[in-house]
Amino acid sequence: MADLTTSFAGIHSPNPFWLASGPPTNCGEQIMRAFDAGWGGAVWKTIGEPIVNVSSRYSSVDWNGNRMMGLNNIELISDRPIETNLREIYEVKKRYPNHAVIASLMVESTREAWHSMVKRAEDAGADGLELNFGCPHGMSERGMGSAVGQVPEYTRMITEWVKEAARTPVLVKLTPNISDIRVTARAATQGGADGLSAINTINSITGVDLDTLIPRPNVNGHSAHGGYCGPAVKPIALHMVQQIASDPQSQLPISAIGGISGWREAAEFILMGAGCLQACTAPMHYGYRIVEDMVDGLASWMDSKGFPTLDDFRGRSLPRVTDWQHLDLNYKIVARINPAKCIGCQLCYTACWDGAHQCIHVSGSDRSAIVSTPTATAVSHAVPPSRIPRVDEGECVGCNLCWLVCPVENCIDMVRVDNGLNSESWAERSSRIPA
Amino acid sequence: MTSQYAPLSPQAALAEADRCLFCFDAPCASACPTHIDVPRFIKKIASGNVMGSAKAILDANVLGLSCSRVCPVDVLCEGACVMHNLHQRPIAIGKLQRHAMEFFYDVGGALPQAAVALPWKVACIGAGPASLACSAELRAQGARAIIFDQRPLAGGLNTYGVAQYKLAPEESGREVELIRAAGVEFLTGIEIGKDILLDDLLRDHDAIFLGIGLGGTQPLGIPGEHLGGIQTALQFIADYKNRRPVNIGDRVVVIGGGNTAIDAAIAARHLDARDVTILYRRSERDMSAFAFEYEHAKREGVKFMWNARPVAFHGHNHVGAVECEYVPLIACDTVILAVGQSRLVDLLSSIDGLQLHGGLVKVNPESGQTGNPKFFAGGDCVNGGREVVDAVAAGKRAARGILQWLT
Ligand SMILES: Cc1cc2nc3c(=O)[nH]c(=O)nc-3n(C[C@H](O)[C@H](O)[C@H](O)COP(=O)(O)OP(=O)(O)OC[C@H]3O[C@@H](n4cnc5c(N)ncnc54)[C@H](O)[C@@H]3O)c2cc1C
Numbered sequence: 051m052a053d054l055t056t057s058f059a060g061i062h063s064p065n066p067f068w069l070a071s072g073p074p075t076n077c078g079e080q081i082m083r084a085f086d087a088g089w090g091g092a093v094w095k096t097i098g099e100p101i102v103n104v105s106s107r108y109s110s111v112d113w114n115g116n117r118m119m120g121l122n123n124i125e126l127i128s129d130r131p132i133e134t135n136l137r138e139i140y141e142v143k144k145r146y147p148n149h150a151v152i153a154s155l156m157v158e159s160t161r162e163a164w165h166s167m168v169k170r171a172e173d174a175g176a177d178g179l180e181l182n183f184g185c186p187h188g189m190s191e192r193g194m195g196s197a198v199g200q201v202p203e204y205t206r207m208i209t210e211w212v213k214e215a216a217r218t219p220v221l222v223k224l225t226p227n228i229s230d231i232r233v234t235a236r237a238a239t240q241g242g243a244d245g246l247s248a249i250n251t252i253n254s255i256t257g258v259d260l261d262t263l264i265p266r267p268n269v270n271g272h273s274a275h276g277g278y279c280g281p282a283v284k285p286i287a288l289h290m291v292q293q294i295a296s297d298p299q300s301q302l303p304i305s306a307i308g309g310i311s312g313w314r315e316a317a318e319f320i321l322m323g324a325g326c327l328q329a330c331t332a333p334m335h336y337g338y339r340i341v342e343d344m345v346d347g348l349a350s351w352m353d354s355k356g357f358p359t360l361d362d363f364r365g366r367s368l369p370r371v372t373d374w375q376h377l378d379l380n381y382k383i384v385a386r387i388n389p390a391k392c393i394g395c396q397l398c399y400t401a402c403w404d405g406a407h408q409c410i411h412v413s414g415s416d417r418s419a420i421v422s423t424p425t426a427t428a429v430s431h432a433v434p435p436s437r438i439p440r441v442d443e444g445e446c447v448g449c450n451l452c453w454l455v456c457p458v459e460n461c462i463d464m465v466r467v468d469n470g471l472n473s474e475s476w477a478e479r480s481s482r483i484p485a
Numbered sequence: 486m487t488s489q490y491a492p493l494s495p496q497a498a499l500a501e502a503d504r505c506l507f508c509f510d511a512p513c514a515s516a517c518p519t520h521i522d523v524p525r526f527i528k529k530i531a532s533g534n535v536m537g538s539a540k541a542i543l544d545a546n547v548l549g550l551s552c553s554r555v556c557p558v559d560v561l562c563e564g565a566c567v568m569h570n571l572h573q574r575p576i577a578i579g580k581l582q583r584h585a586m587e588f589f590y591d592v593g594g595a596l597p598q599a600a601v602a603l604p605w606k607v608a609c610i611g612a613g614p615a616s617l618a619c620s621a622e623l624r625a626q627g628a629r630a631i632i633f634d635q636r637p638l639a640g641g642l643n644t645y646g647v648a649q650y651k652l653a654p655e656e657s658g659r660e661v662e663l664i665r666a667a668g669v670e671f672l673t674g675i676e677i678g679k680d681i682l683l684d685d686l687l688r689d690h691d692a693i694f695l696g697i698g699l700g701g702t703q704p705l706g707i708p709g710e711h712l713g714g715i716q717t718a719l720q721f722i723a724d725y726k727n728r729r730p731v732n733i734g735d736r737v738v739v740i741g742g743g744n745t746a747i748d749a750a751i752a753a754r755h756l757d758a759r760d761v762t763i764l765y766r767r768s769e770r771d772m773s774a775f776a777f778e779y780e781h782a783k784r785e786g787v788k789f790m791w792n793a794r795p796v797a798f799h800g801h802n803h804v805g806a807v808e809c810e811y812v813p814l815i816a817c818d819t820v821i822l823a824v825g826q827s828r829l830v831d832l833l834s835s836i837d838g839l840q841l842h843g844g845l846v847k848v849n850p851e852s853g854q855t856g857n858p859k860f861f862a863g864g865d866c867v868n869g870g871r872e873v874v875d876a877v878a879a880g881k882r883a884a885r886g887i888l889q890w891l892t
């Protein structure tokens with residue numbers, strides 16, 4: 051069985067699954083239940099001078115009948131006194147010495163405030179610190195959170211202050227609300243951070259109530275922009291993690307966050323270089339119990355792939371991400387429909403015709419004007435051959451769209467065709483052809 | 486009755502609508518005799534535009550509500566659903582259609598008024614689905630349409646025939662009222678050929694649509710058929726649906742092998758008859774009832790006897806037993822005859838130039854026009870007794886045929 055024990059920037063945990071700072075890590079009682087359920091670590095709900103929250107706080111995007119494809123929140127940091135949080139950190143660490151407990155911190159931007167907060171958190175027994183430079187709403191209006199994370203100089207300066215006082219590893223949690231996340235990642239690196247956490251939530255307004263015309267979430271008739279997270283943000287987070295991991299100027303361990311709901315995303319993030327994983331929306335949606343399959347599924351996949359430890363595949367997919375200019379222009383694939391599997395929905399046809407390159411054809415409608423109810427007591431469900439589309443392979447550009455829309459698994463194959471050409475990238479071609 | 490016939494909750498409707506793949510040139514729409522654009526109305530449910538969904542349905546089929554309840558969807562739209570080939574349940578098209586239509590009626594939806602007024606006046610004989618569809622289309626195009634029916638209530642077999650658990654007379658009445666509100670005139674309790682003569686009707690109208698359906702249940706022509714306790718399925722169902730007292734006793738024998746026999750047998754079970762048996766003269770395989778109707782009857786506790794051809798009824802004044810070939814006497818308190826409907830040859834053969842074939846009206850299938858160019862026809866009187874949706878499709882086609890001929 052695969053070994054999932056994790057060592058991240060010097061912090062140890064039985065597995066790479068940590069709860070991200072948020073409602074699931076509000077208090078010690080919750081975190082202990084989470085550890086019992088199987089979570090390897092927890093980043094405490096951000097600690098700082100207690101704030102007052104509003105109600106309501108969340109809104110979401112449902113998609114095709116599924117709830118909470120994306121979650122938006124306007125919640126601030128912990129509303130509990132600092133001492134209460136610290137006392138509970140102490141208790142949790144005492145009972146769960148082998149699990150990772152990280153104190154997420156946010157205080158006003160002065161050296162003294164940070165020094166004092168760092169010392170108190172470490173005295174309470176935290177295994178590490180996470181600096182919340184990412185919270186995109188509310189706290190930023192007070193000069194904290196993403197107001198720090200969006201300015202590389204501040205990020206670097208506060209990281210330096212923290213490092214002056216810290217004895218445990220310091221992680222800097224980055225905001226995605228910036229045009230190039232590598233810039234703040236480098237600033238944190240220069241400030242002496244031991245690791246990076248990415249991403250925090252993305253600025254968002256999820257929608258407008260079409261009865262009241264009030265955007266969501268509704269706080270007594272008004273709304274404010276919030277932070278977006280959950281399954282919808284995974285591709286964005288994955289890209290940002292890849293960008294940081296591939297950046298030679300910030301070679302720090304990365305704790306990946308953003309839309310992780312199961313072992314599949316976990317494996318993907320590790321393949322893109324993540325050292326450990328954090329999740330917030332998924333446990334908010336389904337509870338701590340989801341970690342069981344995260345652990346089990348990841349281990350099974352590693353066994354099937356022959357990876358005994360996480361290090362055996364960490365970053366494996368990074369070399370496979372390159373710039374567009376290095377992609378092979380002569381690689382040619384075409385769509386091939388398997389008539390035995392096709393159900394005749396013709397989604398590939400309409401997608402290709404309206405949304406791609408007009409190279410999938412149907413025989414024309416087989417609808418007759420006059421149809422009457424069959425008298426047969428049962429009907430055949432066989433797909434009439436006339437409903438099965440055909441691909442004009444000569445015209446097919448191999449875009450994948452039909453393959454993506456086809457509702458039947460393995461019905462359309464994208465197959466390589468030999469065009470007799472050697473691999474050649476845009477970079478190669480343009481250097482060959484003089485300007 | 487059973488949950489199978491319960492409406493979808495709004496949330497369930499949304500989940501079901503989201504299952505629809507949104508096929509291009511969808512096979513469900515091709516399979517529907519009225520060619521309702523099924524993916525279009527379903528995606529409107531998914532988007533939350535339920536009113537638009539109902540209008541998309543009504544656009545194709547003005548009896549969208551009753552069709553959603555009575556259509557044999559297993560052999561129509563749902564039978565054609567591509568989901569079968571994904572080894573999944575077909576989309577519950579009938580139930581989604583019901584969802585949209587009930588929303589429409591609950592919020593008091595109305596049909597669009599005709600944009601123009603045409604100078605023609607058309608009489609529709611019979612107020613069943615065929616005439617309802619024909620008159621609604623005539624009205625939508627701007628012509629005047631007047632419906633005549635001998636029965637007190639309009640709706641034809643939708644009101645008097647289809648099984649109660651599928652469609653109650655009041656629901657059929659909602660559709661009649663919708664069409665009335667669109668400007669179609671209804672004259673009920675008037676039998677054409679008796680209360681008003683065809684010639685008079687012909688004089689007052691530019692064209693006549695025959696949507697008279699079929700006649701009463703055919704007799705078997707065997708000894709003892711006059712005994713008390715022997716009734717026809719149509720009369721029995723009409724009484725049951727209109728809540729007239731029906732006393733059928735404990736043991737009921739239904740004779741026939743079609744959908745009507747099944748409906749009558751299930752109604753008898755719903756009236757608490759303990760022992761309900763369908764006698765069919767041929768084998769299980771030969772039954773003309775749809776497979777799902779047969780399964781439903783079995784679930785309702787109806788028993789079946791195959792290869793049982795009745796030769797006589799026995800009893801003093803009241804039937805007490807049925808005698809069949811090669812089987813012992815079958816004791817019973819009630820016999821319901823469901824052996825097919827007769828044809829209304831008397832009225833039809835009085836029309837000059839109209840051609841009949843086995844008692845059914847011959848028409849041009851595209852226009853519904855009969856051998857007498859002023860007469861058009863559609864529905865059961867043409868097809869010999871199919872489904873409501875077939876009558877709707879034929880009625881609408883005939884309306885267009887009439888207008889084309891008049892123009
Ligand atoms: C018991 C039973 C159950 C059925 N169940 C279903 C079902 O579940 N689903 C389904 O899709 N279909 C079902 N059908 C079939 C369906 O009801 C018919 O196909 C449909 O109603 C035909 O419509 P129509 O307008 O042609 O005739 P009808 O509905 O029969 O209407 C004809 C009307 O014409 C009137 N009429 C006749 N002669 C005259 C006259 N001389 N003057 C004035 N009025 C006249 C009659 O009173 C009647 O109201 C069932 C039929 C029966 C008998």
Ligand SMILES: Cc1cc2nc3c(=O)[nH]c(=O)nc-3n(C[C@H](O)[C@H](O)[C@H](O)COP(=O)(O)O)c2cc1C
Nearest residue numbers: 070071072096123182250279280308309329330331
């Ligand atoms: C309701 C809510 C409150 C959050 N509060 C904090 C917080 O106090 N500190 C912090 O660093 N991140 C906070 N986050 C961000 C999460 O830790 C995490 O970065 C983000 O939700 C993305 O991960 P996910 O897609 O798994 O939810 C919060 C998120 C949510 C949904």
Ligand code: SF4
Nearest residue numbers: 392393395396398456
């Ligand atoms: S999308 Fe797939 S199943 Fe549908 S018609 Fe195309 S190949 Fe067939």
